[in-house]
Amino acid sequence: MEFHLQHADGQARAGRLSTDHGTIDTPVFMPVGTLASVKGIAPRSLMDEVGAQIILGNTYHLHLRPGMPVVRAAGGLHRFMAWPKPILTDSGGYQVFSLASRCRVTDEGATFQSHLDGSAHLFTPEAVVDLQRALGSDIMMVLDECPPAGVSAQRAVAACTRTVQWAERSLLQWRRTAPCYNHEQALFAIVQGGIDPALRLACAEALVAMDFPGYAIGGLSVGEASEDMYATAGLVARALPPQKPRYLMGVGMPRDLLECIGHGVDMFDCVLPTRNGRNGMIFTTRGILNIRNKRWETDFSPLDPGLDAPTSQAFTKAYVRHLFQARELLGLQIASIQNLLLYHWLVEQARQAILDDRYEAFRQAVQPQVSRRL
Numbered sequence: 001m002e003f004h005l006q007h008a009d010g011q012a013r014a015g016r017l018s019t020d021h022g023t024i025d026t027p028v029f030m031p032v033g034t035l036a037s038v039k040g041i042a043p044r045s046l047m048d049e050v051g052a053q054i055i056l057g058n059t060y061h062l063h064l065r066p067g068m069p070v071v072r073a074a075g076g077l078h079r080f081m082a083w084p085k086p087i088l089t090d091s092g093g094y095q096v097f098s099l100a101s102r103c104r105v106t107d108e109g110a111t112f113q114s115h116l117d118g119s120a121h122l123f124t125p126e127a128v129v130d131l132q133r134a135l136g137s138d139i140m141m142v143l144d145e146c147p148p149a150g151v152s153a154q155r156a157v158a159a160c161t162r163t164v165q166w167a168e169r170s171l172l173q174w175r176r177t178a179p180c181y182n183h184e185q186a187l188f189a190i191v192q193g194g195i196d197p198a199l200r201l202a203c204a205e206a207l208v209a210m211d212f213p214g215y216a217i218g219g220l221s222v223g224e225a226s227e228d229m230y231a232t233a234g235l236v237a238r239a240l241p242p243q244k245p246r247y248l249m250g251v252g253m254p255r256d257l258l259e260c261i262g263h264g265v266d267m268f269d270c271v272l273p274t275r276n277g278r279n280g281m282i283f284t285t286r287g288i289l290n291i292r293n294k295r296w297e298t299d300f301s302p303l304d305p306g307l308d309a310p311t312s313q314a315f316t317k318a319y320v321r322h323l324f325q326a327r328e329l330l331g332l333q334i335a336s337i338q339n340l341l342l343y344h345w346l347v348e349q350a351r352q353a354i355l356d357d358r359y360e361a362f363r364q365a366v367q368p369q370v371s372r373r374l
Helices: 043-050 059-064 068-074 093-098 125-135 153-176 197-208 226-239 254-262 272-278 310-314 317-325 329-355 359-371
Strands: 002-009 012-019 022-026 028-030 055-058 087-090 101-105 110-113 120-123 139-141 186-191 214-217 246-248 267-269 281-284 287-290
Touching: 002 329, 012 329, 022 028, 028 329, 043 329, 055 059, 059 068, 059 087, 059 093, 059 120, 059 125, 068 125, 087 093, 087 125, 093 101, 093 110, 120 125, 125 139, 125 153, 153 186, 153 197, 186 197, 197 214, 197 226, 214 226, 226 254, 254 329, 254 359, 272 281, 272 329, 281 329, 287 359, 310 329, 317 329, 329 359
Parallel strands: 028 267, 055 087, 087 139, 139 186, 186 214, 214 246, 246 267
Antiparallel strands: 002 012, 012 022, 101 110, 110 120, 281 287
16 A cells, blocks of 8 residues: 655645555545445446545454455455455454443453344454454554543543554564455554543654554544544544655544644544435535435425536435335435535545645535535
């Protein structure tokens, strides 16, 4: 993997990330395909209409179902899900702490029971690297400890210390193992530390000294105020090497992307556009609408006049509302595609604005527009 920083406008950055499965222009938003599927959207639609450059899978979920023997037999995750472009896999640490029952964390790793059948599992930093080798993702994430917002200072320090120790073990395992499918795999570290500036900087400093190919900012969008999230993301981004990609995990609303791009973040992922779309919240260039509202019943204007994509132009608000009222699955698919179209339009426009040295003006003009409730 190679990252080339092409231009900076203030803290905002435009770059290019090269992998064996393709090149990614940054800033970039990664649709979440937790279970080897971006829910309700075929890979061809993601590529041809949405323009997705990279998607995300989750090690915890894929380990439990379908399991590594199946993925290995298929020839890796790319072949299994018919996705030829880059894939990033999350380590599954967040899911271990948030989904699994009876989770017990020690310096060795995290022991947990599956949320599916109660079976017992152990995730160590080494095991998680091995699992991601078997998946064959282009970018792998280290196992980290992500405590919830509001924990005690002592608990936050302990989690941060363990995250750094686990990162070192992950890096050693990555260096002494080989890819399974003849393409290179990069490993990203994850900076933790809550919203404590000193703890965040200490974690970043320790991880930067290990010289990972890339760095993520974890443990945000877990209940803290938006301003705390923005300040923390900016603080960490400035502490990371400028020649390495920076990935903010699990964020967020359109306004969050625009704010954090301005703070120097290159990569984003979040389930929000597809999950909220399936629940009737649709993001457009003119604002956010609840498609279930009666006001759209006879609105025969395009779903999003500001985008020229087929889904945005061909389907009317009235039709999509009807699909939701009738519980037709097509409605969920249209809403999910539209939301991803909007997110990808945002990062593409942001990238061009950075290259043109007008990012702040772009943010100030677009942010209120896409954030208002219609």
